[in-house]
Amino acid sequence: MMNVATKTNNANRAALEASAQIDLLQIVSFRLGAEEFGLEILKVQEIIRAQDLTRVPNLPDFVEGVINLRGKVIPVIGLRRWFGLEQRPHDKYTRIIVVEARGTVLGFIVDSVSEVLRIPSNTVEPPPRIGKVERDYIAGVGRLDDRLLLLLNLDRLMTSSEILQCEVTEVAEA
Amino acid sequence: MNDDLANDPTLIREFVNEAQEGLQHLDEDLLSLEQSPDAREMLDRIFRTVHTIKGTAGFLGFDQLVTLSHAAEDVLNWLRKGESVATSVTVDALLASFDRMRVMVDDISREAIVQYNLDDLVAQLRELLSAATEPTGTSGPGPEAAAPVASEAPQVPEAGEPPTVAEASAASVPQPAPEAAPPAAAAVQRITNMRVEVSKLDELVNLVGELVLQRNRLAELNRQYSEGQLTGADFDSALGDAISRLSFVADELQGASLRTRMIPIDNVFRRFPRVVRDLAHQLGKEVNLEIHGEETELDKTVVEQMADPLVHLVRNSLDHGLEMPEEREAQGKPRTGTVTLDAAQKGDHIVITVSDDGRGIDAERVGKKILERGLVTQERLRTLSSHDILEFIFAPGFSTAETISNVSGRGVGLDVVRTNLKQLNGSVSVRTELGAGTVFTLQLPLTLAVIPVLLVRVAQETYALPLRSVAETVHANRSDVHDVDGTEVIRIGERVLPFCRLERLFGLKSSDHELMRVVILAIGDERIAVAVDRFLGQEQTVIKSLGSCLRHVPGIAGATIGGDGRVRLIVDPAGLLSLVQQQQIGTFEVAM
Numbered sequence: 001m002m003n004v005a006t007k008t009n010n011a012n013r014a015a016l017e018a019s020a021q022i023d024l025l026q027i028v029s030f031r032l033g034a035e036e037f038g039l040e041i042l043k044v045q046e047i048i049r050a051q052d053l054t055r056v057p058n059l060p061d062f063v064e065g066v067i068n069l070r071g072k073v074i075p076v077i078g079l080r081r082w083f084g085l086e087q088r089p090h091d092k093y094t095r096i097i098v099v100e101a102r103g104t105v106l107g108f109i110v111d112s113v114s115e116v117l118r119i120p121s122n123t124v125e126p127p128p129r130i131g132k133v134e135r136d137y138i139a140g141v142g143r144l145d146d147r148l149l150l151l152l153n154l155d156r157l158m159t160s161s162e163i164l165q166c167e168v169t170e171v172a173e174a
Numbered sequence: 175m176n177d178d179l180a181n182d183p184t185l186i187r188e189f190v191n192e193a194q195e196g197l198q199h200l201d202e203d204l205l206s207l208e209q210s211p212d213a214r215e216m217l218d219r220i221f222r223t224v225h226t227i228k229g230t231a232g233f234l235g236f237d238q239l240v241t242l243s244h245a246a247e248d249v250l251n252w253l254r255k256g257e258s259v260a261t262s263v264t265v266d267a268l269l270a271s272f273d274r275m276r277v278m279v280d281d282i283s284r285e286a287i288v289q290y291n292l293d294d295l296v297a298q299l300r301e302l303l304s305a306a307t308e309p310t311g312t313s314g315p316g317p318e319a320a321a322p323v324a325s326e327a328p329q330v331p332e333a334g335e336p337p338t339v340a341e342a343s344a345a346s347v348p349q350p351a352p353e354a355a356p357p358a359a360a361a362v363q364r365i366t367n368m369r370v371e372v373s374k375l376d377e378l379v380n381l382v383g384e385l386v387l388q389r390n391r392l393a394e395l396n397r398q399y400s401e402g403q404l405t406g407a408d409f410d411s412a413l414g415d416a417i418s419r420l421s422f423v424a425d426e427l428q429g430a431s432l433r434t435r436m437i438p439i440d441n442v443f444r445r446f447p448r449v450v451r452d453l454a455h456q457l458g459k460e461v462n463l464e465i466h467g468e469e470t471e472l473d474k475t476v477v478e479q480m481a482d483p484l485v486h487l488v489r490n491s492l493d494h495g496l497e498m499p500e501e502r503e504a505q506g507k508p509r510t511g512t513v514t515l516d517a518a519q520k521g522d523h524i525v526i527t528v529s530d531d532g533r534g535i536d537a538e539r540v541g542k543k544i545l546e547r548g549l550v551t552q553e554r555l556r557t558l559s560s561h562d563i564l565e566f567i568f569a570p571g572f573s574t575a576e577t578i579s580n581v582s583g584r585g586v587g588l589d590v591v592r593t594n595l596k597q598l599n600g601s602v603s604v605r606t607e608l609g610a611g612t613v614f615t616l617q618l619p620l621t622l623a624v625i626p627v628l629l630v631r632v633a634q635e636t637y638a639l640p641l642r643s644v645a646e647t648v649h650a651n652r653s654d655v656h657d658v659d660g661t662e663v664i665r666i667g668e669r670v671l672p673f674c675r676l677e678r679l680f681g682l683k684s685s686d687h688e689l690m691r692v693v694i695l696a697i698g699d700e701r702i703a704v705a706v707d708r709f710l711g712q713e714q715t716v717i718k719s720l721g722s723c724l725r726h727v728p729g730i731a732g733a734t735i736g737g738d739g740r741v742r743l744i745v746d747p748a749g750l751l752s753l754v755q756q757q758q759i760g761t762f763e764v765a766m
């Protein structure tokens with residue numbers, strides 16, 4: 001009995017160790033138009049249904065507005081607008097992905113959220129040139145069977161949205 | 175074991191908190207000690223604080239901090255043994271080392287520990303001791319007895335005497351002074367922790383208990399209703415009762431939680447003895463600082479953000495306001511100038527004044543300056559009253575100082591003060607009398623968190639206008655709006671006011687009504703008329719920030735959550751005014 005138990009433990013540990021060697025990335029996948037994107041799960045705070053937005057005047061148009069997230073006001077960015085894709089009305093699949101990075105909480109509006117995926121980090125390739133979506137904001141391309149996932153570089157996204165914000169203010173104050 | 179503990183983040187955080195708090199009081203205590211060198215109690219307290227810091231720093235392995243606090247401790251011990259009294263030389267050296275300790279503790283809190291060069295400070299402290307232990311004959315007590323005088327004019331050694339300590343004083347004073355000045359300004363640090371009286375917390379806990387009871391009551395009503403035990407009028411009245419009790423609890427809870435955020439303004443005021451002392455030395459002026467009303471309580475965020483404006487104003491008073499001692503005597507004033515800081519609560523506002531008995535502000539000179547700077551035209555200047563002219567001292571880029579000193583006079587001071595105050599929903603004004611002095615009056619809301627607002631509907635959106643800026647609401651006809659040189663004005667009664675349409679400023683769909691609803695906003699002495707679609711009523715509202723990346727949206731002060739759970743934007747009247755003004759001079763293009 002003892003032996004069996006120890007063996008199972010050892011087997012488990014071996015499996016764990018093997019999996020630890022190939023880093024598994026946990027990715028929240030979502031859709032924007034025809035493309036499938038991914039965000040590292042650790043950056044995602046929660047995913048909520050689209051709700052009434054309050055528009056904020058005199059901001060770049062990709063800032064679609066602000067929402068009330070349990071008493072906290074957070075800005076929401078339309079990823080379609082941000083990436084220069086054509087607009088479409090919100091529907092029952094539209095979701096807001098709430099992320100936290102660099103101390104800022106932000107929401108991203110996406111067409112739909114699909115699932116949480118595990119992909120081995122060694123299958124992630126550097127970003128190729130991709131049509132409309134700016135290459136800067138893609139950290140890499142993940143491969144899972146025959147699916148391609150564009151992994152977003154959240155830090156880059158956040159930095160450039162901050163920069164835009166500053167420019168807006170400067171114009172206004174000039 | 176030591177290593178393990180030294181890496182414990184909790185221990186380090188506790189140490190940082192404790193050390194920062196201790197160091198904050200050190201300056202204050204040390205300066206009182208300088209005033210009354212016999213205050214044994216004070217000396218003991220300083221010694222204990224330094225000793226505690228040294229002990230914990232040693233335990234956690236911050237060796238450099240230990241070295242410095244050890245050297246400071248030696249000097250303090252020497253004072254405690256009564257072998258010397260706290261002269262201004264000693265105090266300077268100690269202040270400089272406390273400043274350095276503060277920097278080191280801050281670095282520890284940011285986990286950015288570097289190697290410091292402590293040799294100069296340690297040498298300076300040691301020098302004090304060695305100078306004292308070397309037999310110096312009668313010259314030893316000489317400069318010490320002259321301490322009060324020396325503290326006022328440290329650069330002038332006693333004539334005819336070549337004492338060693340005075341030499342040290344002459345040599346070391348210019349050194350710590352420039353070094354001490356920046357940290358004193360930088361000491362305006364954010365308080366990230368706060369202490370709250372247990373009674374305030376007890377009150378909160380009680381109210382939360384009450385809140386839970388009311389929730390249970392509502393759940394119970396819901397159950398009774400769905401099971402049909404309670405129907406019709408009975409249910410209505412029971413529900414009404416429950417809701418009114420709940421709103422009572424909510425109001426109380428709001429008040430109680432806001433009270434936990436209130437701290438005495440002493441948290442800012444207590445830095446000033448040090449700021450004033452250093453600055454007075456630097457400028458060679460004699461200054462007496464009076465502080466009143468330091469127990470007045472304000473919201474923590476307000477207190478924190480008041481630090482910068484107050485430092486600006488006090489520096490301004492010392493640099494521009496107060497005259498040199500000789501000049502004062504020549505005018506029959508006492509040699510020592512007085513700067514007074516005063517805080518008091520008036521209604522739901524806090525009024526802070528910074529006053530001095532200096533030379534006052536010369537409106538004529540200000541007028542010349544603004545003409546030179548091109549801030550006004552010659553014709554415009556003639557029409558301005560002296561009060562209007564004085565307002566220009568708050569304009570960006572204005573400075574009357576003939577030369578740029580490193581104290582003030584870069585022309586950034588007063589406009590920063592006004593901007594900071596505006597951000598806090600406050601205001602600053604000035605009153606001055608030539609030859610008699612100047613009073614700056616700061617007015618601040620008691621708390622930033624809750625304000626009464628007027629809700630208005632514009633296009634499909636609801637906006638909240640802070641009630642304190644709403645002068646009146648009127649109905650007007652479209653024919654009252656006139657176009658003057660491309661800018662719109664509105665005639666209301668006998669007055670003609672600049673006019674703007676909120677929907678146009680905010681890029682919303684415009685709706686044209688024959689009969690307009692107009693809110694007149696008062697921002698300082700300026701008025702603007704703002705057209706809206708509907709008035710929705712008044713409300714007490716909790717201000718929330720728009721999030722760190724939307725901090726500066728022109729015309730918007732913040733947000734609040736409406737009864738329907740949606741976010742409502744709070745309009746910033748001052749921002750609105752500048753939007754309108756920018757639109758008039760055509761540098762701001764509204765995207766439409």
